[in-house]
Amino acid sequence: GQQVMQIPQYQHVQEGEDFTTYCNSSTTLSNIQWYKQRPGGHPVFLIQLVKSGEVKKQKRLTFQFGEAKKNSSLHITATQTTDVGTYFCAGLEGTSYGKLTFGQGTILTVHP
Amino acid sequence: GAGVSQSPSNKVTEKGKDVELRCDPISGHTALYWYRQSLGQGLEFLIYFQGNSAPDKSGLPSDRFSAERTGGSVSTLTIQRTQQEDSAVYLCASSLRAWEPQHFGDGTRLSIL
Numbered sequence: 762g763q764q765v766m767q768i769p770q771y772q773h774v775q776e777g778e779d780f781t782t783y784c785n786s787s788t789t790l791s792n793i794q795w796y797k798q799r800p801g802g803h804p805v806f807l808i809q810l811v812k813s814g815e816v817k818k819q820k821r822l823t824f825q826f827g828e829a830k831k832n833s834s835l836h837i838t839a840t841q842t843t844d845v846g847t848y849f850c851a852g853l854e855g856t857s858y859g860k861l862t863f864g865q866g867t868i869l870t871v872h873p
Numbered sequence: 874g875a876g877v878s879q880s881p882s883n884k885v886t887e888k889g890k891d892v893e894l895r896c897d898p899i900s901g902h903t904a905l906y907w908y909r910q911s912l913g914q915g916l917e918f919l920i921y922f923q924g925n926s927a928p929d930k931s932g933l934p935s936d937r938f939s940a941e942r943t944g945g946s947v948s949t950l951t952i953q954r955t956q957q958e959d960s961a962v963y964l965c966a967s968s969l970r971a972w973e974p975q976h977f978g979d980g981t982r983l984s985i986l
Contacts, residue, residue, distance in 0.1 A: 762931075794974060803964060804916070806974040849915065859904055859971025860929050865915040 763788045765852045767864030775872050780837040782867035784850035791855040793826055793833045798866070799846040807835075840871045875899065877978035879965050885984045886955060894950045894981045898967030905948050906975060907940060908964045916964065922948060923971055952983075960985045 764787040774780050784793065792811045796804040808817055810826035810833060817824045823836045833850055847868045851861040878897040886892055898905050907919040918932040922942040933939070937956075942948040952959055962982050966975035 792972065796975075803977040803979050804966075804975075806976070809974055851916075853972055859923065859968075860918060860921050860931075861906075861975065862918065863908075863916040868913075 763852065763854050763862045765850060765862045765864040767850055767867055769867055770865065771868050771870070773870045773872065774840050776842060777839050780840050780844070780869055782835050782848050782850075782869075784833045784835075784852070784864050786831045786852045786862075788831070788854055790830050790852040792853045793830075794851045794853070794861065795824060795833075795835055796849045796851060796863075797846050798849065802846075804849060837869075840869070842871050842873055845869060845871050877965055877967050877976050879963075879978035879981050881981055882979060883982045883984075885986065887986050888957060889954055891951065891953045892955055892983065894952075894963050894965075894983070896948045896950070896965030896967075896978060898946065898948070898965070899976055900946075902967035902969055902976070903945065904968045904971045904973075904975075905942055906966045906968075907948070907950050908966065909934075909961045910964055910980070911961045919950070919963075921971075955983075955985045957985045959983060 795807040798804045815826040847866040849866045851863045905922040908916040962980040964980045966977045
């Protein structure tokens, strides 16, 4: 079955440093979604990427979808303490009837 | 507007008992999902509903787990003869359509003694 691998599992940064998490799928995806889960909270949708090579920005966050639609990345510029949480990618296969396969997540810690 | 509502928020029960977890999706959302999240882990897909039908039940861990959705709205996840390894947070999510962004509830934290 489809697998989505996400690295790194943990990332500790100093406030102001950049952060990147990477997501790789074993199969071609029809779209990929990113979610953020704050400690003690539930996942919250950040963005959806659909097109090959797509790049989207939200303030300090930059999301990319690979040309082959099998990988994606999330980059945060100049991290802030409010960025703390777990970032999940979730891939949708074309034949999966809407079933999202989540990566294991990257836990981001930001030291002030 | 109202988000996804799950109840109970916490459930503590003895091993071997049955439990029912409830999910009220956002009104008008046709797709509904159940996930399980163990402490510090990712989201494990359990089951997905489109309307009242479940096209994909592949994630249910065993035949002790079942789920239904009625009226295209409320869903219930039932775990029979609970085991300690069933302890986790059970998250429900809904989306307008199957491929669209999912909105999560706060989850039910299930503890099996």
